[in-house]
Amino acid sequence: MSTDLRSRVLTEHNVSRETAQALDLYVAQLTRWQAVKNLVGPATLAEVWQRHVADALQLLTIAPEARRWLDLGSGAGIPGLILAIAGRGRSGFHVELVESNARKCAFLSETARLTGAPVTVHNARIEAVIGHRAGIDIVCARALAPLTQLLAWSEPLLTSGTVGLFPKGRDAAAELTEAEDAWTFARDLIPSRTDSQARIVRVTSLSRVDP
Numbered sequence: 146m147s148t149d150l151r152s153r154v155l156t157e158h159n160v161s162r163e164t165a166q167a168l169d170l171y172v173a174q175l176t177r178w179q180a181v182k183n184l185v186g187p188a189t190l191a192e193v194w195q196r197h198v199a200d201a202l203q204l205l206t207i208a209p210e211a212r213r214w215l216d217l218g219s220g221a222g223i224p225g226l227i228l229a230i231a232g233r234g235r236s237g238f239h240v241e242l243v244e245s246n247a248r249k250c251a252f253l254s255e256t257a258r259l260t261g262a263p264v265t266v267h268n269a270r271i272e273a274v275i276g277h278r279a280g281i282d283i284v285c286a287r288a289l290a291p292l293t294q295l296l297a298w299s300e301p302l303l304t305s306g307t308v309g310l311f312p313k314g315r316d317a318a319a320e321l322t323e324a325e326d327a328w329t330f331a332r333d334l335i336p337s338r339t340d341s342q343a344r345i346v347r348v349t350s351l352s353r354v355d356p
């Protein structure tokens with residue numbers, strides 16, 4: 146682990162000592178489970194503070210007022226569990242994590258318990274749960290599916306006032322073009338703080354394109 150990177154990330158995000166301890170616990174858990182369960186790309190663990198922690202925390206800076214989050218395809222809790230750890234001191238802050246892989250859900254539940262992160266873990270497929278969610282401020286998903294698919298899954302929320310935040314790589318513009326064939330929506334492309342090539346697509350006011 147790079148101590149410099151850790152310090153830089155904690156300073157940039159103005160993280161309290163308690164939250165820093167909880168994030169350290171998250172990283173320790175990820176490292177421990179990774180040895181046997183392979184939760185993230187092995188090469189990314191050496192840069193966990195930049196590639197995963199900072200990449201997740203930047204969403205809080207985009208939506209500082211949001212309290213109720215839904216993270217689709219959470220995997221090892223990126224971004225959802227990291228957001229919950231950082232936001233746990235904020236009144237009403239809560240993150241729902243949807244993940245179909247039971248092994249990853251075991252990691253999410255154990256790490257949330259150890260860090261005191263306010264989450265609900267849904268060990269389920271997105272299709273089975275998303276139509277039953279309400280009162281969600283932000284739906285997010287990283288490294289899960291092309292934007293068109295993310296919009297299709299999130300339709301019940303994005304047509305009802307929820308905002309979508311979808312971190313994307315250098316193909317963000319192409320994914321937007323494809324999505325605009327099927328959907329009408331307002332959107333911004335926000336530069337990523339962790340990768341100069343990457344963008345976070347913010348989506349609001351979704352509706353289907355008339356046939």
Ligand SMILES: C[S@@+](CC[C@H](N)C(=O)[O-])C[C@H]1O[C@@H](n2cnc3c(N)ncnc32)[C@H](O)[C@@H]1O
Nearest residue numbers: 218219220223244245246269270271287288289
């Ligand atoms: C490539 S990983 C990304 C994980 C994490 N968001 C990240 O950025 O590191 C995608 C995750 O989504 C989960 N997943 C894929 N399709 C899903 C579905 N339909 N419902 C629930 N989870 C799903 C997979 O099990 C996997 O853990």
